[in-house]
Amino acid sequence: MKVFITGGTGFVGRGLVELLVSRGCAVTVLTRQARPATDGVRYVAGDPLQLGPWMDEVAGHAAVVNLAGAPIFCRWTEANKAMLRASRITTTHNLVAALARNAGQEVTLLNASAVGYYGLEDYPERHETAPAGHDFLARLARDWEAAARGAEGSGVRVVLCRFGVVLDPAGGALRTMLPAFRLGLGSPLGSGRQWFPWISRVDLLEAFWFLLQHQDIAGPVNCTAPHTPRNREFVRLLGRSLHRPVFLPGVPAWLLRLLLGEAASTITRGQNVVPAVLMRHGFRFRHPTVADFFRQGP
Secondary structure, three states, X not given: OEEEEEOOOOHHHHHHHHHHHHOOOEEEEEEOOOOOOEOOXXXXXXXXXXXXXXXXXXXXXXXXXXXXXXXXXXXXXXXXXXXXXXXXXXXXXXXXXHHHOOOOXXXXXXXXXXXXXXXXXXXXXXXXXXXXXXXXXXXXXXXXXXXXXXXXXXXXXXXXXXXXXEEEOOEEXXXXXXXXXXXXXXXXXXXXXXXXOEEEHHHHHHHHHHHHHOOOOXXXXXXXXXXXXXXXXXXXHXXXXXXXXXOOOOEOHHHHHHHHHHHHHHHHOOOOEXXXXXXXXXXXXXXXXXXXHHOOOO
16 A cells, blocks of 8 residues: 655654554655655655645555644644644645545545544533534634545545544653653642543554555544543553652643643643544554553553
């Protein structure tokens, strides 16, 4: 299988490239600067925010994985909000335009999205059929997915992969948490009662492979672990895995808002997201609970 990837040099993308190559795929990675090819991987120079010759390179690939998007964890000034939208929505529009040049071919588009789609209301569970929320992240995810669905008009199978927080011992969100916890300074955030939707990087990468193989799956797919803990439970288990106490009171929500502005909502509120589609189709999680994940050691 030939797979074209945007965002292939990021934390998730690097792992996906390695997995695909290990399973016999030929991978093309779109990067802003040219790189020499390696075994199984070819790099194409181009800016996905701009139309250009890179779009011709999409032809001949059985699958496209769109992971492009600027990091969401920043102060949401109007300029940064515009950057977050462009890095996702403009990029996706350009990728869909590239796919339209080869309409009629059997192609799968796995497009990244986020559980932020569901908004920040504290509902018991969120399955893939739940409606979108109304805050900035929800509108961003909704518009991002709408851009990706534009490829359906060209006969492309579109899968919308709604990520939770991606955890891995070697990097990602966990890396920013570990220093404080190793010093015994870890604590809940805000009330600690907010849901913490997450997935291990191993399970996320395997979910991508699973979705590439299962041609009968299309539309939204929650890429989260089956068990969503509260923030307080997650913090307790992280401290236990490091043999460090968690005794400090939660970081006040007002302080987080002072430091981060509107973006503080990403850590003081959350959603209880259920990967109903993956479970219904028989996907087997290596780390269904946070306790399972921490048994390997952070």
